[in-house]
Ligand SMILES: O[C@H]1[C@H](O)[C@@H](O)[C@H](O)[C@@H](O)[C@H]1O
Ligand SMILES: [Fe+2]
């Protein structure tokens with residue numbers, strides 16, 4: 001039997017297979033160890049992975065993925081990251097950042113240039129990753145490409161989903177880590193308990209503001225995530241860059257980019273009352289994408305030069321040669 005170490009997993013025996021349930025997802029592994037996998041989102045049945053991608057037991061540090069409480073060399077730093085993040089991400093801050101970065105007047109460069117630039121930045125919020133960012137982008141893209149060979153937009157989405165982390169780079173004003181990486185959450189309404197290290201929100205000025213701390217806060221039922229202000233970071237920034245530069249990626253691709261760090265929604269099902277019908281559709285793709293984003297953080301190296309021509313062809317198809325950032 002294959003032992004998988006999800007602390008929050010219920011293990012069920014179904015016929016010859018072992019089924020693992022976790023959050024919204026469902027994984028099936030055949031018992032003979034052939035590592036076939038069927039991954040379904042409970043919310044849908046059309047989008048079924050055709051197998052191939054194998055979820056590893058542990059992250060590069062030998063721990064469960066996204067375990068923010070386990071003692072490790074990263075624990076203290078990650079917790080401190082979230083403390084500062086939760087104190088500073090306010091409605092006013094998000095408005096200010098959106099205003100500044102939607103000008104897209106910082107630099108002009110291609111998508112691939114940005115992938116290379118990203119190698120110079122380090123993400124201090126991530127307890128699982130100890131590799132250069134370009135490795136993570138390519139590992140995610142290659143893993144999803146294997147299981148979804150015909151969805152080229154999904155391969156490109158995976159390649160670019162974290163490019164917004166260039167906000168950490170000196171040419172973008174070298175934003176602090178708390179304003180770029182980590183999980184995201186809505187501001188302008190109550191902070192949900194399921195958010196990583198949510199205890200630190202008590203020190204956020206919006207926490208005690210009656211206009212911002214109700215279930216709906218400044219929003220209304222099913223208003224659509226497009227009308228919700230998310231904490232500022234690499235997701236929203238990259239979404240802005242892609243959209244304003246006229247990408248032809250489908251709306252599910254843009255949704256993945258924009259909400260891939262919104263774990264409270266796509267893993268814990270919080271904030272569903274703010275979603276529109278279109279969000280519900282797009283969330284199915286995000287949940288598929290997430291498995292590859294999270295569990296492909298492994299030691300398996302991708303030969304960058306070998307796969308580069310393929311991704312260059314996708315960039316040509318969906319983006320202009322140079323983008324405004
Ligand atoms: O630490 C990670 C990392 O910053 C990822 O890029 C982000 O998407 C995740 O949500 C976050 O937990
Ligand atoms: Fe990310």
Ligand SMILES: [Fe+2]
Pocket residue numbers: 136161162293
């Ligand atoms: Fe990622």
